[in-house]
Amino acid sequence: MTTPETMIGTVSPQALTESRLQLHYAVQYIAATGAALAEPLPDHSHTSFGWNPALEAFVGSTIPATQPFQVAVEPISLTLILVADQNDTIASLPLHGKTMREGLDWLQQALAKLGADASKIVFLDYPPNDFPDHPLAHDAAFDASPGFALRELADTYIITDQLLQTIITTNENASAIHIWPHHLDIATLITLPDTKNGHPLTVGIGFSPGDASYPEPYWYVSPYPYPDIANLPTLEGQAFWHTQHWVGAVLRSSQLSENATAETQQQQVGTFLNAALNASITLLKSEASAGV
Numbered sequence: 365m366t367t368p369e370t371m372i373g374t375v376s377p378q379a380l381t382e383s384r385l386q387l388h389y390a391v392q393y394i395a396a397t398g399a400a401l402a403e404p405l406p407d408h409s410h411t412s413f414g415w416n417p418a419l420e421a422f423v424g425s426t427i428p429a430t431q432p433f434q435v436a437v438e439p440i441s442l443t444l445i446l447v448a449d450q451n452d453t454i455a456s457l458p459l460h461g462k463t464m465r466e467g468l469d470w471l472q473q474a475l476a477k478l479g480a481d482a483s484k485i486v487f488l489d490y491p492p493n494d495f496p497d498h499p500l501a502h503d504a505a506f507d508a509s510p511g512f513a514l515r516e517l518a519d520t521y522i523i524t525d526q527l528l529q530t531i532i533t534t535n536e537n538a539s540a541i542h543i544w545p546h547h548l549d550i551a552t553l554i555t556l557p558d559t560k561n562g563h564p565l566t567v568g569i570g571f572s573p574g575d576a577s578y579p580e581p582y583w584y585v586s587p588y589p590y591p592d593i594a595n596l597p598t599l600e601g602q603a604f605w606h607t608q609h610w611v612g613a614v615l616r617s618s619q620l621s622e623n624a625t626a627e628t629q630q631q632q633v634g635t636f637l638n639a640a641l642n643a644s645i646t647l648l649k650s651e652a653s654a655g656v
Contacts, residue, residue, distance in 0.1 A: 371626050372520060372617050375513045377580055383513035384573045388548045389500040390437050390459055392487055393444055393471055394424035395545035397435045400484040401427045411488065412542040415525040415550070418451050420518070422543060430479025435471070439518045442508040446474055454478070460508040464500055490546055517573055519626075520581050520617070521550055524571040527634045528552050531569060531641070548573055556645065560652040563589050567644045568612070569637055577606065578616055583633055585640035586612030587648045595651065597643050603636050613640035 375383075395411040402410035402425040413424040416436065423436040433454060436445040444467055446454040457470045464487070472482035500506065508514065525541060528550070532538035535554050543550045551570025558565050568586040572578070590611040599605065602619035606612050615636045620629045 371624075372516060372523075372581070372620055372629055373622070375510075375516045379510055379513040380516065380581070381574060381579060382507075383510070383517055384548070385496055385498045386442060386500070386506060386508070387437075387439055387514065387517060387573075388496060389464065389498060390439075390442050390444070390506065391422055391543075391545055391548065392464075393467060394422060394435045394437060396468075396485050396487050397427060397471070397475070398425045399488055400486065401429075401480055409540075409542050412544050414541060414543060415521055416451070417522075417525075419445070419447065421445060422521075423447060427475075427480060429475070433475070433478055433480075439521075440508075440511055440514045442506055442514070444471065446478070458508070459506040461505050463503050463505050465503070467506075488545065495546065517581075520571060520573065523630050523633060524550050524583065527630070527637055528569065530634075531637065547575055549575075554641070554645075556648060558649060558652045560589050560648070565589070565648040565652060567641060567648070569641060577609075578614070581617040583615045583637060584612045585637060585644055586610060587644035589648075591647050591651055595647060597647065599636075599643070600639060601632070601636065603640065613644070 391413065394413045398411040404410055410425050413422045416423040419436060421436040421438040423434050426432055426434050431448065434447045436447050438445060442459040443456050444459055445456045448454050455474045457467065459467055468485070472485055475482035528541045532541065532552050537555045539553045541550065541552050549570050549572040551568055554567045554569065556565040566588045568588065571581065571583050573581050593607045593611060596605045599613055603613055603615045606614045615633065620632055624632065
């Protein structure tokens with residue numbers, strides 16, 4: 365397992381939030397292309413993307429065209445990339461200093477050369493008040509500085525992707541790992557063989573770079589149907605149960621050991637995810653069997 369390059373928690377919350385919003389808008393090019401040109405899937409995962417360790421970038425679905433391609437975003441420099449087979453770069457555009465519209469114009473022109481109907485690509489609409497507003501939505505230009513904040517964000521996705529890859533190899537009912545454009549969270553969903561009131565028992569495991577629940581990065585493990593909060597077991601370390609609007613075990617980035625190395629931070633996150641997963645499975649099965 366590759367150790368991340370930087371410690372988590374070294375960047376100020378303000379800088380990290382701004383970089384997170386820049387990244388959140390940058391990946392909308394991946395989602396828009398997937399929504400317009402990829403084969404539609406019932407769970408909308410054709411608009412999602414994954415982490416590509418070889419490219420060190422977020423990479424979307426393969427799009428059929430005269431020359432098949434994928435749309436990618438390199439997070440540290442906020443560079444929009446078109447990728448062919450074998451991770452070969454077809455074309456790229458640094459988004460720094462460009463507006464969302466300028467990036468879309470470039471993307472449409474570049475994809476038309478590959479034989480794709482690029483006129484179909486439009487940015488996704490999200491429910492009102494459910495996607496972060498930002499000057500980028502109002503013709504401001506991308507700003508890829510400070511790079512160290514984007515580097516820390518990238519490392520959190522690298523850490524989480526590696527840990528989730530391990531989890532899905534040991535849980536046969538785990539979904540593929542997706543990064544979702546709506547909330548920029550990376551997650552897998554484990555479906556258990558039991559049901560509760562006709563609903564399948566599931567556990568979502570993932571990472572959010574920050575949202576309305578917590579303005580800082582955090583890892584979560586969420587059992588569903590949501591269990592009775594009176595039955596929630598004690599979690600070890602600094603982890604706790606979130607119970608407002610959704611129920612899940614949470615470990616915030618600020619709760620990672622201050623004196624740890626990058627490697628021990630990764631181990632701390634892995635210990636949390638696995639312990640919370642086991643606790644969630646036990647809790648769901650217990651309530652289902654008891655008819656709670």
